[in-house]
Structures are given as C-alpha cells and as structure tokens.
Amino acid sequence: MSTNKKISAKKNTWLVLLVVLIVIIYASTLLRYQIDLTAEKRFSLNQSTKRLLSNLDSTINITVFLTGDLPADYKKLSIATSDLLYEFRDLSHNNVRFHFEKPGENLNDSDRNRLYDSLQRLGVVFEQNTDVTAANEKATQQLIIPSAIVQFENYRPIAIDLRSSRTVFKNYNVVNDEPQEDKEATLNSAEALLEYKFANAIDKLTRKNIPTIAYCLGNGEAGPQNVNDVIQSLRNDYRLAIFDLKQSYPDPSLINTLLIVKPTRPFTDEDKLKLDQYVMHGGKIIWCIDKLYAELDSLMRSQADFVAFDRNLNLDDILFRYGVRINGNLVQDLNCSKIPLVTGYNADGSPKMQRFPWPYYPFLSSPNNNIVSKNLDRVLSIFPSSIDTIKAPGIKKTILLATDTSSRLLSSPAIVSLKKIMDEISQDNFSSYNEHYIPVAVLLEGKFNSLYANRLTQDVKDSVSKALGKPFAASNSADTKQIVMSDADIVTNEVTETGGPLPMGELPFENYRFANREFFLNCIDYLTSTSGIFESRNKDFTLRLLDRKKVANQKLNWQLINIVIPIVVIILFGVVYQWSRKNSFAT
DSSP states (O other), X not given: OOHHHHHHHHHHHHHHHHHHHHHHHHHHHHOOOOOOOOTTOTTOOOHHHHHHHHTOOSOEEEEEOOOSSOOHHHHHHHHHHHHHHHHHHHHTTTOEEEEEOOTTTXXXXXXXXXXXXXXXXXXXXXXXXXXXXXXXXXXXXXXXXXXXXXXXXXXXXXXEEOSOSSOOBOOOOTTTSOOOBOHHHHHHHGGGGHHHHHHHHHHHHHOSSOOEEEEEESSOOOOGGGGHHHHHHHHTTSEEEEEETTTSOOOTTTOSEEEEEOOOSOOOHHHHHHXXXXXHTTOEEEEEOOOEEOOHHHHHHHTSOEEEEEOOOSOHHHHHHHTEEEOSEEEEESSEEEEEEEEEEOTTSOEEEEEEEEEXXXXXXXXXXXXTTTTOOOEEOSSOOOEEEOOOTTEEEEEEEEOOSSEEEEESSEEEOHHHHHHHHHHTOXXXXXXXXXXXXXXXXXXXXXXXXXXXOHHHHHHHHHHHTSOOOOSSOOSEEEEEESOGGGTOXXXXXXXXXXXXXXXXXXXXXXXXXXXXXXXXXXXXOOSOGGGGGGOOOOOOOOOHHHHHHTHHHHHIIIIIHHHHHHHHHHHHHHHHHHHHHHO
16 A cells, blocks of 8 residues: 555544544533442432432423532532432433522612512521631631522422531530531531432422321310421421311321320320221321420429429320330430520629530430431430330331430439539539430331220220221231320420520520421421432432641642643653654654
8 A cells, every 4th residue: 555545544544533533522412421430329319219300291490599609618519419400300301490590690789688588488598608718817708598499380489408407516525515517528418418309399399199297186285386387397398287186086098197296185095096096097197295294494483403293194005005115204415405594693783694514405316327317417305205115016116316325314203403413514423324325206117006906895896987987997007107206395396485486496595406397397208208209318428528738738739740740741642642653654
C-alpha cells in the first residue's frame, strides 16, 4: 500500500472515531444511567418508589428553593436533590417535573415578605446562616430556604423540609455541658431521607383512598388544647374523626387507626371488649398511656416532694394479652432535658434562674434500625414508665423508642423529689443510673388473640355480633398492628398563657423542638400506609467527612495533584505523541 493510501486510511479512521465520539456524547445527554457501587446502595431507589413513579398518570410539579450561592454543605444537598429528581423524572416518564428557583428574587421588599409569609403558612422553612470567613474572621448573614413544594392538580401543596430529621451532636457531658450540633454531619445525613420525603409527598397527593384517623373519647382523654398539634398535623393528610367509645363499637372498615391519648378514667369491660373486637377484625390502635399520675405542675406548686400514684386505668390485662406490660414505675435518664429553677434572689428581689438537668424528662431514641424511628432526632418524654414485652404467640414486637445508657427505675409509689435530684447533680452521685435502653414505645405486629375468647357466654357473643354486624372473633385476628407508648406526653403539647398551644416536643422557655411530631406522624404512616414507601426511610448513608484541619494544612498539595499534575500529564502526552508521529512519518 502506498504512503498516500496509508495517510488517507489513517485520516478516515480518525474521522470515523470522531463521529462515533460525537454520537456517544450526544446520546449520553439524552439518556441518564448510573451504576451504584456503594456498599449502602445510596443511589438506588426503593422498589416501592419505582412502582409509585411508573404508575403516575398525571403531572407532579416540584419547586425547589434550595438554590443560589450556597455554603458547601447546602450546595451538596442541593446537588443530591437535583440528581434524585432527575431520576424521578425519568422513571415517571416525564410526569414528575421540577425546577429550582429563589422565591421573590425580583420582587420589592414588601411583596417578598408577603410571599415568604404565605410560604411559611404552607410549611416552608427559612434558615438564617452565619458564615465566618477564616481569613479575616468576618461574619456574613445569608437567608437559606432548604425546602421544596410538591404540587398536584388542585390539591393543597405539600412542603418538604430538605434538612435532616435527626440532629447530630458532638460528644458532650450530658449533665454539665450544653449539646453542640455537628452541623456538617446533620446536613449530610439529610440526603438519606430525600427519597422518602419526595416519594411520600407524591404518594399522599395521588392516593385514591384517604385513611381515617379517629380520636377516641369516653375515658377522660386529653382535651383539644393539649392535642392541638396532633389535630393540626393530621387534618391536612388524613380524614380526622372523633369517636366516643361509650356510644358504639369502632368499625375497622371505617376507621383505619384509633388514637387513645392520655386517658384518666378506668376502662370498663365493655370498653375493652369494643377495643378488643376492633383489633380482632383488623383495626389498628395507638395507645398513649400514662399509667402513673405525675405532673411537674404539682411539684412546682408545692416546691416539695409528691408521690406519683397509679391511675388504675384497668388496661393491664388487655395489653398483656397483646404482648406488652406498662410497669408502675418512673424512668430516669441523665441524657435529659433541663428545667429552669429558682436558685436565689438578686438585690432588687428578682429571682435568679438556672437550668438544671431533670432526669424525669429523658430523651428517647431508636435502639435499633426499626422502620419507624430510624433517622429521627431525639424524642422528648415527660415522666415516662417502662414497658416489658410479654410472650404472645404470633406477635412480633419491635422497640421503637428507648432511653440512653445512664438510666434507672423508680418503683411505684414513686416519690418525685426536687431536692434529691439537685443534691445528686451537685455531688455527681450517679452510681444508681446503671440501666441501659429502657423501652418506652413498642410496635406490635401479627395476628392477635382476644382477651375475651373464653370469658363470654353465647348470649353475650350474639349481642356483640349484632352490634358489630360481624361474627365475634376469638383468635387469629386479621394481620394488624398496634403501637404502645408508656408516656402520653410524647404526643401531647404544652399550653402557655401567652402563646397558647406549643408544638409537640417543645417546652416553655425552650427554643428547640424535638422530633415528637415526626415520630408520631411516622407511627400513623406506618400503620395506615399500604404503598411500601415507608421502606425508603431505612436508607442509611455512611458519612465520610473530611478532616477540616488536614484539608487546610494540605490545601496546596491537593491543588497541585488535582490541577497541575493533570495539565502536565496532558502536555507530556502531546509531546510524546508528536515525537512518535514525527518518527513514524520520517520512516
């Protein structure tokens, strides 16, 4: 073959390769694909999420407000949100459409403030970020909106908080130190819940059947002011009803989940029979029970000791049959909230206030990787009791919330003493706090057996069947679930004279809200949802954070490796290629 033909063949080969490369690059812009090589499968969607997206037949519009010139951690969260929504768009056949925008960017101040107010009423969160520049130690304030809004047809939009539901704290002494948030770890952990938050919002907007949640009355349950947050949190996503247990039998075909919150009067056998048959026919119950009477108001009014006594609610036998026992004791833990106490008086007569750890208000968290309370912040409890799990055939028991590693129990009748706690704290006498992970909330799942299986005459069973419109069920109920909490104050809210009802998990004079609301809504979702979206809450990311000090010290080295060395390699490649080409043609 002549030299000219060789040169022509080489030119044609390069031309073909260039065309193929251009086609590949263009095709890659049209197709999105990825291979998830991470150990925790952080980039793989749950099968339930994929099924939800593939079955969409209408357009979902998503507006993300986390955009603009963001700090590095928020920028990472914004990129993760964008990547997830691109995948949502592709799997939904373009029925999920999204865009990023900074609300009110071109509006004047008054119009922008009105827009922000309307967004806040929808549930959009705003955060004031303070950034301190290391070089000149200059602080700058920046408004960040880590939220998104999901819209579908004419339904009320759902606002999503893109931040983590779990606050990660640095190591600290729970008695003497104030907890310091590890902000970087908290923001990084937010990525694990992005799939669940968006999929859950889409599922709630597009579902055909809206579950009914009924608040049970008849035994002195908590009043409207004390469950204000429960009502407000449920009314937008569920049908909320009131059910009087004294009037009729609850029907599981009409009521998906029954709430029993802080009853104060004993349950009769007729009451328990109604609840028993509701469960036996597939009904679900959330029991929020204060077995002992113990209130901080009593202690503050007397400024002395008081005895926490049993309310005698007459629920021990039915709960025992279902697989749990709420004990007549009080739980204490050193990882707890603090309460303001008067320690003296100033010269002008005004009181001196100091916040002291109050072990009767322990923080609760998930002791395992359960699907309900995983990836949540701490849950605040107020005078909780302990729960024991009992052998019950066919029932699976999962501990949802427990105390920390420095706990103890006070048996009933328990003396609540302010002075004793103060003395222990001042003397660092904590040797008796030697119990670990005491259960306070338990999930029960399976086929339950009736408490009244062999206790009723045939005439009574017939009358029950007539009232129910269904046969009396004695054993092997339909598959169902129950959640038992040994502290009703997990879901109730404080009421102040000036501000009215506070959110769940927030104490007066405290500017912090614990994850009580998120835990409660997760319980409701888990009991009522049939989509399987909840499984995506189990996603867990292994966070591999950079050492900031090491990064600062080795900054120049890594800049050379990432910027200079690649340029040098390209130049060397070009020199070697030209030298090889010159020798080839010279030959």
